[in-house]
Amino acid sequence: MKNRRSQAAWAALFLAPSAIPLALFTLWPMVSSIRISFERWNLISAPVFVGPANYVKLLTSPLTAEVFGHTLAYVLGYLPLVYVGGLALALALNAKLPARAFFRAIYFLPVVTSWVVVALVWKWLLNPSNGIVNALLGAVGLPQPGWWTDPNWAMASVVLASAWKDLGFVMVILLAGLQAIPGDVLEAARIDGASTWRTFRHVTLPMLTPSTFFVVVISLIKGFQGFDQVDVMKGGGRQGSSQVAVEQIYDLTFRYGRAGEAAALSWLLFGVILIITAIQLWGQRKWVHYA
Amino acid sequence: MVAGAIVMMFPFLWTVITSITPNGSLSGGPTLFVEHPTLDAYGTLFARLPMARIVLNSLFVALVSTGLQLLTGSMAGYAFARLDFPGKPLVFGLYLATMMIPLQVLVVPLFIEFRDWQLQDTLFALIAPTVASAFGVFLLRQAIQAVPRELDEAATIDGAGHLRIFARIILPLVRPELATVGIFGFMASWNSFLWPLVVIRSPELQTLPLGLATLQGQFTTRWDVVMAGSVVSILPMALVYLLAQRHVIAGVAHTGLK
Numbered sequence: 001m002k003n004r005r006s007q008a009a010w011a012a013l014f015l016a017p018s019a020i021p022l023a024l025f026t027l028w029p030m031v032s033s034i035r036i037s038f039e040r041w042n043l044i045s046a047p048v049f050v051g052p053a054n055y056v057k058l059l060t061s062p063l064t065a066e067v068f069g070h071t072l073a074y075v076l077g078y079l080p081l082v083y084v085g086g087l088a089l090a091l092a093l094n095a096k097l098p099a100r101a102f103f104r105a106i107y108f109l110p111v112v113t114s115w116v117v118v119a120l121v122w123k124w125l126l127n128p129s130n131g132i133v134n135a136l137l138g139a140v141g142l143p144q145p146g147w148w149t150d151p152n153w154a155m156a157s158v159v160l161a162s163a164w165k166d167l168g169f170v171m172v173i174l175l176a177g178l179q180a181i182p183g184d185v186l187e188a189a190r191i192d193g194a195s196t197w198r199t200f201r202h203v204t205l206p207m208l209t210p211s212t213f214f215v216v217v218i219s220l221i222k223g224f225q226g227f228d229q230v231d232v233m234k235g236g237g238r239q240g241s242s243q244v245a246v247e248q249i250y251d252l253t254f255r256y257g258r259a260g261e262a263a264a265l266s267w268l269l270f271g272v273i274l275i276i277t278a279i280q281l282w283g284q285r286k287w288v289h290y291a
Numbered sequence: 292m293v294a295g296a297i298v299m300m301f302p303f304l305w306t307v308i309t310s311i312t313p314n315g316s317l318s319g320g321p322t323l324f325v326e327h328p329t330l331d332a333y334g335t336l337f338a339r340l341p342m343a344r345i346v347l348n349s350l351f352v353a354l355v356s357t358g359l360q361l362l363t364g365s366m367a368g369y370a371f372a373r374l375d376f377p378g379k380p381l382v383f384g385l386y387l388a389t390m391m392i393p394l395q396v397l398v399v400p401l402f403i404e405f406r407d408w409q410l411q412d413t414l415f416a417l418i419a420p421t422v423a424s425a426f427g428v429f430l431l432r433q434a435i436q437a438v439p440r441e442l443d444e445a446a447t448i449d450g451a452g453h454l455r456i457f458a459r460i461i462l463p464l465v466r467p468e469l470a471t472v473g474i475f476g477f478m479a480s481w482n483s484f485l486w487p488l489v490v491i492r493s494p495e496l497q498t499l500p501l502g503l504a505t506l507q508g509q510f511t512t513r514w515d516v517v518m519a520g521s522v523v524s525i526l527p528m529a530l531v532y533l534l535a536q537r538h539v540i541a542g543v544a545h546t547g548l549k
Contacts, residue, residue, distance in 0.1 A: 007374045010453045014370035015382070018363035018423035025420035026389040029400035036400060043403070092292050105536050106296050109303070112532045112539065114482035116500035117521045120507055121302050124309065124514050132305060164302065169543065176544035225393050228484040232504055246395050246485070253399050254489070266396040273393070 037264040042257035054264035063248075064265070068272065070155065071244045074230075075223035077159040078166075083215060085163065086170030093171070094178045104175070108168035115165070115228035122161035123148060123233055148233050154242040158233050162226070170215050177211025178204070209288040217280055224273050245269045303525070310519040332515035336523070339509070339516075341495045345502040346523065352417045352498060353480040359422040360476040361469055367423075368431030368465075369457050373443065390425040394485060402489050412492045421480060427472040434468035435461055471542035474535055481528055499524040 037054055041047035058064045089107055093100055110118065126133050126147035134144040148157040181204065189199045227246035234242060245265065252262035311328040336342055370376070371383055401420060405411040410419075438461060446456050462469070484500040491497055497505065503520050510516045532539060 004375065008376040011370045011374040011376035011379075014366040014374065014453075014457075017359075018367040018386075018428055019382075021363070021419065021423040022386065022389050022425065025401060025404075026392060026397065026425075027385070029397045029404060030389075030392050032400035032403070033396050036403075089295065092295075097292065103292060103296055104540065105533070107299055108536075108540060109529065109532065110299070111543075112478055112528055113525055114484070114500050114528070116482075116484050116503050117524050120503060120517055120521055121306050123507075124518060125302055125305060127514070164299070167299070172540050172543050225395055227395070228500070231484075232507070249395055249399070250485075250489075253402075259399055259403075262399050263396075266393075266399070270393060270396055 033263045033266065036260055037267055039260045041259045043253070043259050044257070047260070050260065054261045055268070058261060058264055058268060064268070067243055067245050067248050070242055071224055071226070073155055074159060074162075074226065074242075074244065075220055077156065078162050078223060079216065079219050081159065081163040082166050082170045082219065083212070085167050086174055086215070089167065089171040090174035090178055093175055104172070107171055110165045111168045113165065116232050118161055118165045119158075119229045119232035122157065122164070126157050126160070151242075154234065158230050158242055161233065162229055165229075166219075170219075173215055174208065174211050177208045181207045206289045210290055213280070213284055213288045217277060220276055220280070221273055224269060224276070306518045306521050306525075309515055310522050312515055314513065314515050332513075332519035333523075335513070335516050336506070336519045340502060340506060340520075341497075342502070342520075342523065344495050345497050345499055346527075348414065348496060349481060349498040350527070352414060353477050356418050356421040356480045357473050357476040359418075360424050360427050361473055363423045364427030364431050364472055365435075365462060365465070365469065366457070367428040368435045369453075369461060371428070371432040372435035373440075373456075373461075374453070386425045386428055390429070398485060398489055401486075405490055411490050412496060414496060416490045417487060417496075417498065420486065421476075421483075424472070424476060427476065430468055430472055431465060434465040438464050467538065467541075470535065470538040471545070474531070474539050474542060477531060478528070 036047070038049060038051060039047040040050045040053070093104055097103070125131055128134060128144065128146045128149050131147075134147075137144050145153045147153050185203060185207070186199060189203045194202070225246060226244055227250070230242055230244050231247055246269070249262045249266050249269070252258045252265065308323065308325060310332050311330065312322075312325050313327055313329050313331065367386070371379070402411065405416045410416050442460050443456050446460055451459070482500060483498070484504070487498050487501045488504070491501060494505070503517070503524055506520050507517050
């Protein structure tokens with residue numbers, strides 16, 4: 001009995017250093033955020049309870065659909081790019097290659113670089129007037145887009161920069177998946193006379209679906225939470241073709257003093273992410289093969 | 292593969308080249324071989340921004356936050372893996388729940404909290420919300436559970452208490468997981484942008500990402516200076532990465548295999 005009590009006391013001691021900050025800086029703000037989402041508040045005067053008005057306003061505003069549309073466009077451009085690129089790299093690295101660790105380290109370097117730096121470097125590479133990319137395009141006679149200064153190209157610029165940064169991450173996940181495929185399965189396919197393409201299509205790809213699933217789920221979550229790269233790369237006004245949900249949350253709070261709407265939007269965003277993730281978890285049994 | 296590596300490395304290379312190209316010859320874009328390399332851009336950078344201070348802030352915040360995350364995470368991991376206490380599943384569930392709440396939901400109330408305490412615009416505000424990470428707790432709990440209990444029991448018979456068992460037996464055995472949590476913690480802090488942007492106002496309290504974003508606003512046409520700032524910001528992180536490269540990649544690959 002004494003031992004149980006003393007264990008509980010020790011547990012309290014061991015848990016306190018993490019429980020207190022998590023309660024203060026995660027759980028409590030979360031509860032306040034729910035409360036604020038039902039208020040009209042400019043951060044200065046006293047908040048006014050308005051019920052679900054903020055949610056109604058957001059759900060009926062065309063701007064909300066637009067902002068989520070931009071995010072969706074980003075994810076749809078970004079995902080195929082990093083997946084195909086990451087898979088190609090993982091396949092190449094999975095072959096017995098000299099200096100494999102070296103190449104893997106190089107491809108991974110952008111992953112540890114901050115979004116702000118990535119965005120700045122790509123803004124310079126994609127500079128419409130004296131950037132290297134347009135210089136190369138011009139040299140071979142191709143049109144030179146205005147990239148991040150052109151509303152039609154702004155999101156494409158963000159997609160390029162983001163794909164470059166995350167390619168190494170996707171590569172490492174897929175490489176781990178490839179290495180987990182038992183050698184005798186591939187061996188069996190080869191002995192049965194399957195071509196390289198057929199082995200890839202009918203053995204490797206199906207056995208890689210758990211890793212693929214992980215990449216898709218994580219990319220969608222990160223895509224919807226994206227802020228840094230879009231915010232830094234943005235040319236011209238903020239209400240451009242690339243305004244995404246988190247920027248809208250920031251602007252509503254700190255530019256327009258509409259904290260209630262911002263809090264409501266953050267919960268809508270969280271809801272959208274939850275729904276998308278739930279749909280994927282539900283849909284995975286149709287295409288993900290667990291060994 | 293080699294061609295791919297060159298393409299992937301090119302943006303880094305270009306950043307360095309631009310940073311040492313004389314400003315006057317940038318109008319047509321820099322060239323691969325800089326005729327008169329110069330460190331002028333770095334001089335301008337350090338003269339116009341409290342750059343040394345910004346680098347120190349970033350280092351200080353990242354190191355303190357990572358160190359505390361390791362301490363709080365391994366302690367909580369020990370409690371969940373080894374100690375019995377009432378309401379354990381509920382408490383653990385709450386920890387996991389905090390992992391699902393994105394920063395975007397928290398950022399507004401968190402700002403208000405620090406403003407009400409009159410602690411906004413301090414390094415404390417940058418560090419405090421990051422001293423405990425539920426992800427770290429979870430990872431370390433898994434690792435500690437995998438340590439054979441016989442080791443603790445033998446130590447208990449020898450008269451060791453929980454503190455001794457934790458510090459002398461458990462911690463040395465979960466070093467790889469500590470490395471993973473530490474590297475992720477350091478990266479997250481070093482690269483974080485949204486929270487510093489919200490809570491920091493004073494230029495001398497900025498961290499690197501925030502400083503760089505400000506710099507770009509001020510020097511819209513001085514790409515050599517902006518790229519010099521990027522180099523300063525990449526170097527320390529790249530160094531940490533190259534030293535711990537195996538752990539970083541193993542850690543990422545591991546999270547994907549669960």
